[in-house]
Amino acid sequence: MKRLIEGFELFRRDVFPVQREVFRQLADKQSPHTLFITCADSRIMPEMIFSAQPGELFVYRNIGNIVPPYAQHVSGVVAAIEYAVKVLKVKNIVICGHSDCGAMKALMNPAALVDKPSVQAWLKHADVASYVIAEYGAAMTPLETLRRLTEENVVGQLEHLRTLPAVAAAIATGNLGIHGWVYDIEHAEISAFDAQAGKFVTLDPQSGEVPEATPHARFLNSVSTANAA
Numbered sequence: 001m002k003r004l005i006e007g008f009e010l011f012r013r014d015v016f017p018v019q020r021e022v023f024r025q026l027a028d029k030q031s032p033h034t035l036f037i038t039c040a041d042s043r044i045m046p047e048m049i050f051s052a053q054p055g056e057l058f059v060y061r062n063i064g065n066i067v068p069p070y071a072q073h074v075s076g077v078v079a080a081i082e083y084a085v086k087v088l089k090v091k092n093i094v095i096c097g098h099s100d101c102g103a104m105k106a107l108m109n110p111a112a113l114v115d116k117p118s119v120q121a122w123l124k125h126a127d128v129a130s131y132v133i134a135e136y137g138a139a140m141t142p143l144e145t146l147r148r149l150t151e152e153n154v155v156g157q158l159e160h161l162r163t164l165p166a167v168a169a170a171i172a173t174g175n176l177g178i179h180g181w182v183y184d185i186e187h188a189e190i191s192a193f194d195a196q197a198g199k200f201v202t203l204d205p206q207s208g209e210v211p212e213a214t215p216h217a218r219f220l221n222s223v224s225t226a227n228a229a
């Protein structure tokens with residue numbers, strides 16, 4: 001605990017005074033632009049990676065960056081998504097997996113989970129990735145399998161995400177974009193799922209372009225027309 005208390009003291013002494021005004025403005029309201037769903041892994045630090053200020057990211061973390069499908073499992077993550085979309089009206093949801101993920105490694109080695117029944121049950125929501133990987137014909141090295149599994153898990157969780165009514169409605173009206181990313185711890189790189197291309201592509205921060213994992217808004221025009229009328 002000593003390490004935590006010392007860290008808090010450093011924050012109060014060096015960081016807080018400089019950002020006092022930011023924290024004052026945030027004291028009674030928040031308006032984050034992005035819901036960032038990622039793994040609980042201690043090596044993933046969303047605010048650090050994106051140079052984000054307090055109030056910018058609504059972060060939800062769990063083992064394996066998982067979103068259970070709607071109605072199957074009322075969970076903290078599903079409640080957080082509903083709140084972020086309906087109340088905070090976030091513009092983006094990012095589901096972000098990462099390299100060397102313990103949850104994904106456990107999927108590759110189910111025997112390791114027999115004495116961890118809660119983790120085992122939770123990772124059922126990632127079965128989608130294992131099943132897709134089983135269809136990849138070519139032989140892959142364990143490292144390649146892990147990478148593909150991590151990517152397929154992100155794609156599978158994006159599909160689960162779309163089963164939530166609040167998310168489906170916000171996408172349909174063009175008010176929400178969803179993105180699937182994988183963060184590489186060792187190289188500080190992000191690969192993003194490009195739905196059009198059907199594959200992950202390396203994000204180029206210089207270009208400012210972000211591949212789209214969102215189906216197009218379906219009745220954006222008719223909604224505007226209805227509002228105008």
Ligand SMILES: [Zn+2]
Pocket residue numbers: 039040041063064065098100101102103104
């Ligand atoms: Zn992980």
